[in-house]
Amino acid sequence: MQLLKFMIKIIFLFVIVMLMQVLLRCVLFPSNALDGLSDNQESLVKAIDNIRAEKPNIIYLGDSVLNSVSKSDEDRRKLSVMIDDKINDRYDVVYFTHWAFTQREYFPLVKYMHRKGILNADDVIIIPINMRAFSNHWYYNPNWQFDDFREILDNENCFYKMFHRSITIFGKEMDAENQQKDESLMMPVMYDMKQVGVYKDFEGSDYKDYTDEKMKKKIVFHYMQGIDESFPLVMVLDDLCRFLKDNEICAVFYYTPVDYEICEQYVGMDFTKIISDKKAIITETVKRSGFDILDYSRLCTTDMFSWKDNIYPNEHLNEKGRKLLSERLATDMKSSGFVLD
Amino acid sequence: MLFNSFQFLIFLPCVVSLFFLLPVRIRPYMLLGASYVFYMCWRPEYAILLVISTLVDFFSGKMMARHSKRARRVKYLVLSLATNLGLLFAFKYYDFFERSLFAITEIFGWGLHFPELNVLLPVGISFYTFQTLSYTIDIFRNKMEPETNIFKFALYVSFFPQLVAGPIERPANLLPQLDCKSRFDYDLAVEGLRLVLWGLFKKVVVADRLAQVVDNVYSAPENFSSIELIIATVAFAFQIYYDFSAYSDIAIGSARIIGIDLMQNFNRPYASQSIKEFWQRWHISLSTWFRDYVYIPLGGNRVTQYRRLVNVFVVFLVSGLWHGASWTFVVWGAIHGLYMVTEILLSPVKEQLLRVKRLSQSKYIVKFCRIFTTFILVNIAWVFFRADSFPDAFEVFKGVVFRCDVLQYANAASCVELIHRVFFSTANMCIIIFMVIFIEVMSLVDRRHGMKRMFIRFPLLIRWSIYVFLILAIMNLGVVKKEAFIYFQF
Numbered sequence: 001m002q003l004l005k006f007m008i009k010i011i012f013l014f015v016i017v018m019l020m021q022v023l024l025r026c027v028l029f030p031s032n033a034l035d036g037l038s039d040n041q042e043s044l045v046k047a048i049d050n051i052r053a054e055k056p057n058i059i060y061l062g063d064s065v066l067n068s069v070s071k072s073d074e075d076r077r078k079l080s081v082m083i084d085d086k087i088n089d090r091y092d093v094v095y096f097t098h099w100a101f102t103q104r105e106y107f108p109l110v111k112y113m114h115r116k117g118i119l120n121a122d123d124v125i126i127i128p129i130n131m132r133a134f135s136n137h138w139y140y141n142p143n144w145q146f147d148d149f150r151e152i153l154d155n156e157n158c159f160y161k162m163f164h165r166s167i168t169i170f171g172k173e174m175d176a177e178n179q180q181k182d183e184s185l186m187m188p189v190m191y192d193m194k195q196v197g198v199y200k201d202f203e204g205s206d207y208k209d210y211t212d213e214k215m216k217k218k219i220v221f222h223y224m225q226g227i228d229e230s231f232p233l234v235m236v237l238d239d240l241c242r243f244l245k246d247n248e249i250c251a252v253f254y255y256t257p258v259d260y261e262i263c264e265q266y267v268g269m270d271f272t273k274i275i276s277d278k279k280a281i282i283t284e285t286v287k288r289s290g291f292d293i294l295d296y297s298r299l300c301t302t303d304m305f306s307w308k309d310n311i312y313p314n315e316h317l318n319e320k321g322r323k324l325l326s327e328r329l330a331t332d333m334k335s336s337g338f339v340l341d
Numbered sequence: 342m343l344f345n346s347f348q349f350l351i352f353l354p355c356v357v358s359l360f361f362l363l364p365v366r367i368r369p370y371m372l373l374g375a376s377y378v379f380y381m382c383w384r385p386e387y388a389i390l391l392v393i394s395t396l397v398d399f400f401s402g403k404m405m406a407r408h409s410k411r412a413r414r415v416k417y418l419v420l421s422l423a424t425n426l427g428l429l430f431a432f433k434y435y436d437f438f439e440r441s442l443f444a445i446t447e448i449f450g451w452g453l454h455f456p457e458l459n460v461l462l463p464v465g466i467s468f469y470t471f472q473t474l475s476y477t478i479d480i481f482r483n484k485m486e487p488e489t490n491i492f493k494f495a496l497y498v499s500f501f502p503q504l505v506a507g508p509i510e511r512p513a514n515l516l517p518q519l520d521c522k523s524r525f526d527y528d529l530a531v532e533g534l535r536l537v538l539w540g541l542f543k544k545v546v547v548a549d550r551l552a553q554v555v556d557n558v559y560s561a562p563e564n565f566s567s568i569e570l571i572i573a574t575v576a577f578a579f580q581i582y583y584d585f586s587a588y589s590d591i592a593i594g595s596a597r598i599i600g601i602d603l604m605q606n607f608n609r610p611y612a613s614q615s616i617k618e619f620w621q622r623w624h625i626s627l628s629t630w631f632r633d634y635v636y637i638p639l640g641g642n643r644v645t646q647y648r649r650l651v652n653v654f655v656v657f658l659v660s661g662l663w664h665g666a667s668w669t670f671v672v673w674g675a676i677h678g679l680y681m682v683t684e685i686l687l688s689p690v691k692e693q694l695l696r697v698k699r700l701s702q703s704k705y706i707v708k709f710c711r712i713f714t715t716f717i718l719v720n721i722a723w724v725f726f727r728a729d730s731f732p733d734a735f736e737v738f739k740g741v742v743f744r745c746d747v748l749q750y751a752n753a754a755s756c757v758e759l760i761h762r763v764f765f766s767t768a769n770m771c772i773i774i775f776m777v778i779f780i781e782v783m784s785l786v787d788r789r790h791g792m793k794r795m796f797i798r799f800p801l802l803i804r805w806s807i808y809v810f811l812i813l814a815i816m817n818l819g820v821v822k823k824e825a826f827i828y829f830q831f
Contacts, residue, residue, distance in 0.1 A: 002525050003525045006527055006531070007358075010354075013812075017812045021817075165817060165819060166815070169820070170347045171346070171347055186459075
């Protein structure tokens with residue numbers, strides 16, 4: 001009898017909680033107001049919704065390259081701000097950037113913005129292509145998956161909005177992230193198409209300093225994987241381009257600058273060859289939908305990169321590099337007619 | 342199976358319902374089956390280790406009871422110790438020692454290399470190994486009779502609420518309760534469920550939120566200033582406390598619903614006035630285990646002062662290694678060992694100081710100073726516990742000392758930047774601070790007035806409002822990035 005009473009009370013409590021949740025999400029906070037309080041990725045979705053109010057002509061997506069500033073920079077404007085300053089005042093540019101974002105995140109973002117009327121046929125979208133992202137270590141990095149972000153963008157039904165947080169919190173498998181991390185440590189590291197080791201031989205706390213041997217390994221790990229058309233990110237890029245083409249959205253793609261000098265110094269001309277092969281695959285994919293890619297991969301000399309602030313070679317630029325890239329991008333956009341001078 | 346999963350939210354009501362609906366004699370078998378299901382949800386193959394531990398210890402216990410000669414009994418104790426510690430060594434420590442051996446011998450140019458096992462650490466192995474060892478050691482010491490029913494013993498080893506992260510139970514407390522004769526008690530069930538809810542709230546809303554702050558800073562400590570590193574370290578102190586005590590709350594609560602009483606594992610550790618007191622309040626089931634099965638056999642307090650100090654230090658060193666196969670954990674244990682040794686050596690001075698009239702009059706100030714000092718000492722040690730490596734730990738200390746630019750935060754804009762760098766947003770910071778205060782106030786109330794008595798006195802509406810608030814907080818403010826309980830890795 002007591003057990004029955006207990007069960008009835010639990011069911012009653014459950015019903016009250018469900019009603020309160022519906023009240024909370026549908027009446028008291030119908031928008032994503034609560035999500036802003038929750039965590040980073042949902043705040044991002046909220047930020048996109050705010051973009052709508054600004055009615056921009058140009059939307060600029062990007063990864064950490066757009067937000068990074070070197071420790072030694074005097075001019076601390078980010079790349080995005082520098083570009084903004086270079087483009088004519090009559091354009092409203094909105095930046096949507098997040099570290100480690102790639103075409104995999106840009107694609108649902110573009111679909112979402114199109115669905116919401118933020119991105120229309122007349123608008124321009126700028127999409128950088130970071131070649132380091134076209135590798136196992138980036139694509140499968142457990143810390144850079146952003147599944148929740150993509151799911152929130154793709155699911156807009158009422159039930160999902162009300163309960164997605166609970167579903168996500170309680171829905172994942174036990175130790176899923178730790179397992180992912182363990183598995184990622186055993187992921188193959190490729191030199192062109194040949195395996196030269198596994199992730200854990202190239203990453204970790206041992207690699208927080210620079211010796212010649214470690215630098216070589218870091219460059220192999222980050223850049224030297226060869227890809228073909230079946231690499232998942234290439235396929236996502238293909239889908240993204242098709243979507244942009246089908247919806248007549250004007251897109252500007254460009255290759256993010258890479259520190260060729262330092263990479264060639266450590267791994268020789270193999271670096272140039274592998275990056276060229278990679279570019280050929282990516283360029284072909286983009287061109288298939290009728291878009292071009294501005295090639296800035298060799299734009300910057302090694303003194304324009306600020307990767308020594310971090311523990312591995314990357315594409316972050318110091319003020320000299322940012323000024324050069326923003327100037328070139330603004331000039332190229334004007335000369336190609338994407339924006340008026 | 343994680344406590345913060347849908348699987349468990351379905352599993353627990355099913356187990357509870359079956360438990361009370363089935364005849365008493367079947368209940369232990371049902372619980373045993375449920376416990377194995379609980380464990381095998383993760384990696385089914387690792388249940389073999391549980392079976393091996395169970396069989397070997399059941400057999401050893403029986404054989405020890407059968408023989409009165411010490412030599413024979415020692416043989417079976419050694420069998421139990423070798424099997425359990427052997428499995429623990431193979432799955433948890435082998436690769437660590439192999440790498441350490443290689444690193445040491447490389448200094449001399451030998452570079453001794455043995456093949457690595459590269460096996461995944463079985464969840465909860467440190468916990469159930471210690472729990473099952475306490476059974477054989479107690480029988481060896483003639484403190485208890487061996488269990489005659491192998492299934493009941495198997496349930497003792499694998500009882501699901503405390504299987505993967507404690508509390509590490511003693512056979513004398515848990516085994517008699519596993520007859521499962523209790524009738525459904527409404528008050529106990531409500532109390533148990535309240536603990537489960539409280540644990541989930543602490544874990545999902547607060548500990549996981551703090552984890553984001555800590556991970557952000559500790560992933561690259563070289564990029565953060567002194568004040569940011571201090572905030573992250575204090576955040577970690579609360580993260581690990583809420584995370585681990587949340588697990589204990591859910592474990593104790595789940596067991597209580599079916600009328601089984603598990604031992605308390607935490608008692609407001611950060612209110613401790615000394616390191617000794619801290620260890621009487623933190624992970625109580627482990628510290629008492631080390632006291633009873635390591636410290637006392639080493640001689641306890643009945644040896645010379647010098648030997649006692651060595652014993653204390655050794656116990657903490659082993660405790661550090663128990664936490665993880667890494668030198669950072671060993672150093673964490675060693676630091677606590679040093680604290681304890683220093684505390685013992687300074688205790689006469691401390692007593693004399695306390696006799697000074699002025700100090701004895703201002704007892705609240707003295708109390709506050711002692712709590713504050715203990716908290717700082719514990720936090721210094723936490724740096725090694727949390728840091729991924731020694732260079733990272735030293736980077737944290739270096740940053741705290743050398744990147745101390747308080748004037749940098751003299752204006753509002755810099756403060757906002759700091760908040761964003763560490764907490765991601767002002768709202769996130771406010772939630773964290775509010776929740777931490779809320780939990781600490783509730784703990785204080787619990788200690789002063791007893792939460793159970795308080796709750797009973799509240800009108801129904803207030804009681805239910807609190808429940809609804811906690812559930813809605815979990816549903817709406819819980820952190821999406823799922824973190825496994827920290828102590829799972831041990």
